[in-house]
Amino acid sequence: MEYRVKDLSLAKEGERRIDWAEAHMPVLVALRKKYGETKPLKGIRVTGCLHVTKETGVLVRTLKAAGAEITWCGCNPLSTQDDVAASLAKHEGIGVFASRGVSTKEYYDDIHSAMKLNPHVTIDDGADLTVEMHKAMEKGRDGDIAGPVYGGTEETTTGVIRLRAMQKAGRLLYPIISVNDAETKHDFDNVYGTGQSALDGIIRATNVLLSGKSVVVAGYGHVGKGIARRAAGLGANVTVTEVEPIAALKAKLDGYSVATMNEAASVGDIFITTTGCKDVIVSDDIANMKDGAILANAGHFNVEISIPDLEKQSTGHKEVNQHTMQYDLKNGSRVYLIGEGRLVNLAAAEGHPSEVMDMSFANQFLAVLKLAASKGTMKPIVYDIDKAQDQDIAMAKLQSMGVAIDVLTPEQQTYLEGFAEGT
Ligand SMILES: NC(=O)c1ccc[n+]([C@@H]2O[C@H](COP(=O)([O-])OP(=O)(O)OC[C@H]3O[C@@H](n4cnc5c(N)ncnc54)[C@H](O)[C@@H]3O)[C@@H](O)[C@H]2O)c1
The missing domain is CATH 3.40.50.1480 (Adenosylhomocysteinase-like)
Incomplete structure (x- = not known):
């Protein structure tokens, strides 16, 4: 063929x-x-x-x-x-x-x-x-x-x-x-799969220590949740940005800081977008970032971190590691974009x-x-x-995996399907 x-x-x-x-x-x-x-x-x-x-x-x-x-x-x-x-x-x-x-x-x-x-x-x-x-x-x-x-x-x-x-x-x-x-x-691939492999991609591309870093996760859906948990497990301080109040509340009660991207921009060392939405990180956010901030995307398309805005804010860029591009900002800071803003777990790791x-x-x-x-x-x-x-x-x-689980007895099945009193 x-x-x-x-x-x-x-x-x-x-x-x-x-x-x-x-x-x-x-x-x-x-x-x-x-x-x-x-x-x-x-x-x-x-x-x-x-x-x-x-x-x-x-x-x-x-x-x-x-x-x-x-x-x-x-x-x-x-x-x-x-x-x-x-x-x-x-x-x-x-x-x-x-x-x-x-x-x-x-x-x-x-x-x-x-x-x-x-x-x-x-x-x-x-x-x-x-x-x-x-x-x-x-x-x-x-x-x-x-x-x-x-x-x-x-x-x-x-x-x-x-x-x-x-x-x-x-x-x-x-x-x-x-x-x-x-x-x-979605409860396994998006959560555990992307959760692990997105961090794998960032680590392969930069080898930075996650412990002690401020990691900003944009979106707290399946993918965001998985990444936030693993980043926290590695010792990072995680901040979540959201547009949906229930998802934001879950993130807050799961123990993360919740902020707007505008607030988080100047705090983060590493930013990971997971929203499926466009223009999540734009010009003003980029201009406010710390020198050395790392940007990565785990959402499907490369539209979450605005590359045109990144280019507008920059005087030039060069590859500093395999999969890592350094952008020199007009304000003198540097930010690093991994895998061209495409899904980081596939662009910089094995998926x-x-x-x-x-x-x-x-x-x-x-x-x-x-x-x-x-x-x-x-x-x-x-x-x-x-x-x-x-x-x-x-x-x-x-x-x-060699795991067995219990099976409902017929009596339990009838109980769960009916409206009998508990006594
Ligand atoms: N990298 C991979 O291998 C991989 C794997 C699975 C899914 N995905 C992709 O990841 C993206 C997210 O998937 P999901 O299953 O987590 O979706 P989801 O719907 O469960 O979660 C997305 C979350 O992002 C939030 N959000 C939307 N716009 C936002 C914005 N502008 N700012 C902040 N938060 C915003 C939503 O409120 C929602 O909570 C999709 O593009 C999906 O196709 C990628």
């Missing part, structure tokens, strides 16, 4: 790293064994637009084992692991169009190349593929989407927000299963640990099976993951 990767000679290293991830993804591997025999995806064309990491490699192997024909592209210009892309092309025979550090044009060219498969099912992270599919379906652009498209899946909060907006505007043309809305996804992606990608895989089996009979709306699927994945994960 046609592919476009940076360096095919990295394939062996990529294979080794996918094997490592696989050893830490027992739920997904069990699904592969189960469906590898019946091959429910035989004849199904799947196009994925998801960070090309070693964990994604395990998902791709699983889809292939279930019989799917696959093309793949990255969902962020700076997140592709080139060795993994090479391995998927060389060892798995997948039509991969992805390299790290592509321009915006190359990024969309890769999406359009992957779309040429004319997929029955799309897998997305951030909704760029789904939006491009819709443009092609609406306007006949690229002329390659002959259909039928049975549906798609969406991995992240920002993508689900975009797709629900498309549904509201009456623009959604095929059903989407929101994998992000599975509890076994989420395999153990949490095990659950996220088990949800992805089962959602693809459901869409394939529907053969286009589902309505063009955004669906949640079935509660039963969520619980099955949690139980399988517990079992893989």
